[in-house]
Amino acid sequence: KQEVTQIPAALSVPEGENLVLNCSFTDSAIYNLQWFRQDPGKGLTSLLLIQSSQREQTSGRLNASLDKSSGRSTLYIAASQPGDSATYLCAVNAGKSTFGDGTTLTVKP
Amino acid sequence: GAVVSQHPSRVICKSGTSVKIECRSLDFQATTMFWYRQFPKQSLMLMATSNEGSKATYEQGVEKDKFLINHASLTLSTLTVTSAHPEDSSFYICSARDLGDSLNFGQGTRLTVV
Numbered sequence: 001k002q003e004v005t006q007i008p009a010a011l012s013v014p015e016g017e018n019l020v021l022n023c024s025f026t027d028s029a030i031y032n033l034q035w036f037r038q039d040p041g042k043g044l045t046s047l048l049l050i051q052s053s054q055r056e057q058t059s060g061r062l063n064a065s066l067d068k069s070s071g072r073s074t075l076y077i078a079a080s081q082p083g084d085s086a087t088y089l090c091a092v093n094a095g096k097s098t099f100g101d102g103t104t105l106t107v108k109p
Numbered sequence: 110g111a112v113v114s115q116h117p118s119r120v121i122c123k124s125g126t127s128v129k130i131e132c133r134s135l136d137f138q139a140t141t142m143f144w145y146r147q148f149p150k151q152s153l154m155l156m157a158t159s160n161e162g163s164k165a166t167y168e169q170g171v172e173k174d175k176f177l178i179n180h181a182s183l184t185l186s187t188l189t190v191t192s193a194h195p196e197d198s199s200f201y202i203c204s205a206r207d208l209g210d211s212l213n214f215g216q217g218t219r220l221t222v223v
Binding site for chain 1: 115143151152153155158200202204209210211212213214215216217219
């Protein structure tokens with residue numbers, strides 16, 4: 001059974017800092033991995049999708065990497081802003097998607 | 110990008126009544142949609158996989174007679190919470206994969222049973 005772990009559970013940083021969120025998974029037989037953000041009381045917004053054959057994806061200030069063999073993915077956020085405050089979830093797709101518990105990020109002005 | 114619309118966003122109902130939640134893929138066809146439940150400060154729990162034109166596949170521990178799923182067309186799946194009770198109060202979210210295999214989520218429905 002796939003297990004997905006996200007570390008840290010919560011993170012608070014001052015505005016402007018670069019930061020890394022971590023996602024690890026136990027079964028490397030995956031199709032893809034996807035990062036989402038969720039604002040309180042809202043649905044999930046897709047940030048980046050990395051296919052199993054890819055190593056990384058970039059969108060603006062976000063960069064996600066995937067190391068399938070070691071079961072790890074990171075989400076790098078550059079020059080963080082207060083608007084980045086949200087919960088970030090990773091989802092590992094092996095037919096069904098398994099979600100981590102998320103990292104709640106607070107960026108202080 | 111692919112858009113999934115979920116309605117209603119909030120609903121309050123009396124105990125014992127039924128509530129229907131709709132999930133639509135607006136600009137793509139979805140033969141499969143997913144229904145999740147999310148408790149406060151917790152991650153998403155997959156309840157069932159909705160299959161167009163056939164029966165939904167429920168996860169272990171999810172009562173299929175309690176949570177009725179219908180996927181009558183390639184763009185619409187519905188979840189009906191039957192005989193709702195206060196313990197059914199939760200945040201329900203649907204999703205569907207687009208042609209690029211990306212999961213796209215609806216806005217979620219906050220159900221409160223009083």
